[in-house]
Amino acid sequence: MPAPSRLTWPKSLTLAIPTLLVTLAAAVLSQPAPASATAGAHDSGVLAVTHKSPFNCGKTFYANNWTGGHNPEGSIDWQDYGGDDVNGETVRATAAGTAYFYDAGSTSYGKWVEIRHSDGTRTRYAHMSSMVKSAGSTLSVSQGTAIGTVGSTGNSSAPHLHYEQRTSGGGMDTSPTVEGVTVSLGQKKAITSSNACGGGSNPYTPEGVCGSGYAVIDSAALTGGRTYLLYNSGNGYNCVVTLKTSNLGTASAVSAFLEPQNESRTTDSGSYDYYAGPVRRDAAGQCVRWGGSVGSSSYTSGFEHCG
Structure with missing residues (x-):
């Protein structure tokens, strides 16, 4: 049986191998390290976000x-x-x-x-x-x-x-x-603090103040705010909240009230930063009178939203 032939490389390829290996090594070394290798360095770095105090302006x-x-x-x-x-x-x-x-x-x-x-x-x-x-x-x-x-x-x-x-x-x-x-x-x-010194919008919502399950069914504009009536179909309760749109973050007069028909009125009033309320009352099957105020501007509804 004849001896197996030996595989030989062309001379030109043999000469090129060292150069190719050097090129590949350089390419590998130039690649960024995997995320796991750089995590420690990133964790110890300086935080990029600029933070203000977590309190009201001037506090x-x-x-x-x-x-x-x-x-x-x-x-x-x-x-x-x-x-x-x-x-x-x-x-x-x-x-x-x-x-x-x-x-x-x-x-x-x-x-x-x-x-x-x-x-x-x-x-x-x-x-x-x-x-x-x-x-x-x-x-x-x-x-x-x-x-x-x-x-x-x-x-x-x-x-x-x-x-x-x-x-x-x-x-x-x-x-x-x-x-x-x-x-x-x-x-x-x-x-x-220099936080929230520029005014802006009220960060609260009527639903957020009244809580889960409440939805806005009516509202009325006030000078410097708005008063809202909400209803929770799951428990039959109404809720009223008055949100400010001016003097945000500064205590000033604001109120909210709710009055089921033939019952006493419940009111929340005072000097508040953002809102008055929530005022919640069981009003299933009843008409309600509701409203609120911001400063001298006020709103009072008739008896409505019955049922």
């Missing part, structure tokens, strides 16, 4: 990035400053994004919100006494949109706002920057 509170048991380390506790009590203050988005609403009950963060920003970073706002949406809801927010109020829910010993800035990978930024002021570990700084 000053302490941002306390304390060490020694704070969990997670690097988060800020917003606390009283001078004679200003942070409890009950409106909490605002420090930057635009999508807000996710949660409720951990009497544990952990209590009532809390996470806002996911356009660059993948996140902020968290915890221990709130109330939220503008129910747990499980989402809301597209602008910088300055109200998301709740300061409280002491969850694992909290006193009213304050727990605040975090997190990278897109979920890691903590342990030296967060708010209003251009960096608060590093162990620091406590008084910061004045």
Whole structure:
């Protein structure tokens, strides 16, 4: 049997192999590293979104990035400053994004919100006494949109706002920057808010104030606002809320009332930042009189929407 023939390379290809290998190696080295290899470097980077204070324009509170048991380390506790009590203050988005609403009950963060920003970073706002949406809801927010109020829910010993800035990978930024002021570990700084100083639209909606199941069935314009009548077909209740369109974020006179026919009137009135109400009454099968006011402008309906 003849010996098998030997496969031989053309001389020109043999000479070209070293050059080809060098070219391929250079191409491989020039490719970007896979996402998993760069994640750590990205997580430790500086947050790209610019954050304002989570409070009303002109409000000053302490941002306390304390060490020694704070969990997670690097988060800020917003606390009283001078004679200003942070409890009950409106909490605002420090930057635009999508807000996710949660409720951990009497544990952990209590009532809390996470806002996911356009660059993948996140902020968290915890221990709130109330939220503008129910747990499980989402809301597209602008910088300055109200998301709740300061409280002491969850694992909290006193009213304050727990605040975090997190990278897109979920890691903590342990030296967060708010209003251009960096608060590093162990620091406590008084910061004045420039958030929501430009006015804008009311961040609340009638449905959001009255709650799940309510739909607007009537409304009336006021100078500086609008009053709304809503109905919940599931439980037979009406709800009235008056939303301001001027002097937003500043306490001023506003009211809302609801009166089922042949029954007493229920009214909510006071100096409020954004709205009066909700005033809810069982009115199944009844006519109702409703209305509200903003400043000196008021509206009162006749008895209507019967049934």
